[in-house]
Structures are given as structure tokens and as C-alpha cells.
Amino acid sequence: MSRELAIDGVRIADDTDCFVIAEIGHNHQGDVEHCKRLFDAAHDAGASAVKLQKRDNRALFTKEAFDAPYNSENAYGPTYGTHREALEFDREQYLELAQHAKSLGITFFATAFDVPSADLLAELDMPAYKLASGDLRSIPLLKHVAAIGKPMILSTGAATLDDVRRAYDAVLPINSQVAFLQCTAAYPPDYEQLDLRVIDTYRREFPDVVVGFSGHDSGIAMSTAAYTLGARIIEKHFTLNRALRGTDHAFSLEPAGLKKLVRDLQRTRLALGDGTKNFYDSEAAPAQKMGKKLVAARPLSAGTVLTADDVAMKSPGDALFPFHLDDLVGRQLAVDLDEDEALTFDHLSEQHTP
Numbered sequence: 001m002s003r004e005l006a007i008d009g010v011r012i013a014d015d016t017d018c019f020v021i022a023e024i025g026h027n028h029q030g031d032v033e034h035c036k037r038l039f040d041a042a043h044d045a046g047a048s049a050v051k052l053q054k055r056d057n058r059a060l061f062t063k064e065a066f067d068a069p070y071n072s073e074n075a076y077g078p079t080y081g082t083h084r085e086a087l088e089f090d091r092e093q094y095l096e097l098a099q100h101a102k103s104l105g106i107t108f109f110a111t112a113f114d115v116p117s118a119d120l121l122a123e124l125d126m127p128a129y130k131l132a133s134g135d136l137r138s139i140p141l142l143k144h145v146a147a148i149g150k151p152m153i154l155s156t157g158a159a160t161l162d163d164v165r166r167a168y169d170a171v172l173p174i175n176s177q178v179a180f181l182q183c184t185a186a187y188p189p190d191y192e193q194l195d196l197r198v199i200d201t202y203r204r205e206f207p208d209v210v211v212g213f214s215g216h217d218s219g220i221a222m223s224t225a226a227y228t229l230g231a232r233i234i235e236k237h238f239t240l241n242r243a244l245r246g247t248d249h250a251f252s253l254e255p256a257g258l259k260k261l262v263r264d265l266q267r268t269r270l271a272l273g274d275g276t277k278n279f280y281d282s283e284a285a286p287a288q289k290m291g292k293k294l295v296a297a298r299p300l301s302a303g304t305v306l307t308a309d310d311v312a313m314k315s316p317g318d319a320l321f322p323f324h325l326d327d328l329v330g331r332q333l334a335v336d337l338d339e340d341e342a343l344t345f346d347h348l349s350e351q352h353t354p
Helices: 032-045 063-067 080-086 091-104 115-123 139-148 161-171 198-205 221-229 255-272 281-290 322-328
Strands: 004-007 010-013 019-025 049-054 107-112 129-131 152-155 178-183 210-215 233-237 293-296 311-314
Touching: 019 032, 019 255, 032 049, 032 091, 032 255, 049 091, 049 115, 063 080, 091 107, 091 115, 107 115, 107 129, 115 139, 129 139, 139 152, 139 161, 152 161, 152 233, 161 178, 161 198, 178 198, 178 233, 198 210, 198 221, 210 221, 221 233, 221 255, 233 255, 293 322, 311 322
Parallel strands: 019 049, 019 233, 049 107, 129 152, 152 178, 178 210, 210 233
Antiparallel strands: 004 010, 293 311
16 A cells, blocks of 8 residues: 655655644744744744644634633633634634745645634645644544545544544545644653654554654654654644743744754655665775784795684775685695785685685
């Protein structure tokens, strides 16, 4: 089966660079101009895509949850609902941001948290859809988004393998353009909770699905480890300043970190190679300098029948390699040799080819 996905014309497969998503979420703080600056910085860092989160808050939350007092230091409103509304972009703002992303040449899409949001994003012709970990069990929403017919990226935090299988069984008959991201839905999680080997589990369980990693951990090292294990989509939260107000900023990457992440992921692909063991031209000089050759351990006269004690291993390695020792022992010299003179098969009384 082919493990391949194309998002906005970019092919994602085992032999490609990583598709790096700068997850802005609501780190734009409800400010379109701030969001554009985040797009600019993500583009300059080399990210493949920028992503927001779209909610129809009245449809998403119960009235009780919407009206609940929200006293957090990160609040943008007195209730949870008004807080969420303050951070929500409307259709016109999404159009403005889509145009800005297009002008930069960076892919822009969003997480759909509910059916009205999915439909709005469909009207805007988003090139892909993200589904959050919390919706892995929301089978009706998954099927609704699958029917839109665009690539889907599903995070799998706070879930069991059975939950992932259920989502797979629901979506794949409708839409084969699917990726699963290993994720731990803690903010941030402890390193021992990242479970990166689940990436390999997903690759075995779902051979036709691209696998990735949504990392809520601080830093970039675990993402390169994830790539090595087979992740080809990496999602990291992104901000301009980790000290800004909001719960996500503290574990988000700043522009310099995102740039290093993209760089290191590209280097990782190159460094992994194709499994062939090569001897490169660049290794020849160091190999000769550090390697060894077989030389006369002392002055030796013609007629000497060589023993192991007559031969020494010394650098540089610019003559017979030490693995030829057994080919020399027991052979008779045809010439006199000085101490440290390199041995060759021509020095033997009978020509010998190893």
C-alpha cells in the first residue's frame, strides 16, 4: 500500500522532507495583524504550513460552559464563552488571512472543532483539515469532514489504540487522504509520556496512512527523533514571544526555534541515507591518516620466513592493510627490508595474490 499524502500540492511520504506545521492556535490573541506577523515569521523559518483553530463557540459549548465565569490570568473575557469569542476570527478575517498566506506562499488551514466551523472552512476552500485529539471519538464530525474530500490530519492524544482504529474505520471508507499524529494531550507532557515508539506502532497498524507527531513538549529534539521513527508531519505550537498572555505560549517555539527545527529535520532526512554503507571520498584522507599498514618490525634480510613478530602495524595506512597479516606469515622475503618499510606482496620470493 502507498503511504503518501499531498497537502496543497506538497507530497508527503517516507522519502520526503517533513511537513512542518506551525500551530498558531490562538497565540494571535485575537489580532489579525499579529496573526499576519506570525504567518510571516513561520514562512521565514521555513515552515510548510500555518494553522489556526476554528470554533463556533455557541454551537460547540453548552450554555453552562459558555456562561461559566473565567477568572484565569489568561482570560480575554469574564466568562469562558466571551473569552473564546475574543480569540475567534470570523469569515472575513479568515479570508484576509488566507490572502496573506497566499502572498507569502505558505499553506494555511485550520482545525475544525464543530460542524459549522468545518462548513465555513469548506466555503473558504481550505486545502486540509486538522481534527484535534478531543475529537478522535467524535465520529459524526470525523465523517462530516471526511466527506468534504480534503486531506485530514488527526491528532491522537488522550486516546487508546482502539480509539484510533475506530476513527480509521470511520474515515477511510469515505476519505483515504488521512494522517495520524502521535500526541500526548498534556501541556507540556513529561518526556516519558511522549511515547514516540507509537509512531512505529501506527506505521505497522495503518500501512496506508502517513504518520506524524504533534509535540507539546518544549524544544525541538524530540521532533527529529520522531522523524527518525517515521513521522513525516510535525506539528509544533508557535509564538512570537513565549512570555505573552495565554496558556499555549510557554511551550510554543519562537521563530528562532522553529527555524532550527526545520533545519534539523531537513538534516535528519539527509543524514539517515538509504541504508547503504558507503565509503566516501571525504573519508579517504582521514582513513589513511588514522589507519594502519603492515611494516617490517625490524631490519629483515632476504630469505627470512616471516613470522607475526616480524611484522608490525603502524600508521599511516597507505600500504597493505593489517587484515593481510595471515597472507604474509610463513612466506619468504626476496629482498632486504629496513625497519618500518612497508611490506608488499612484491617483496615475497614467490608472487602471491591474496
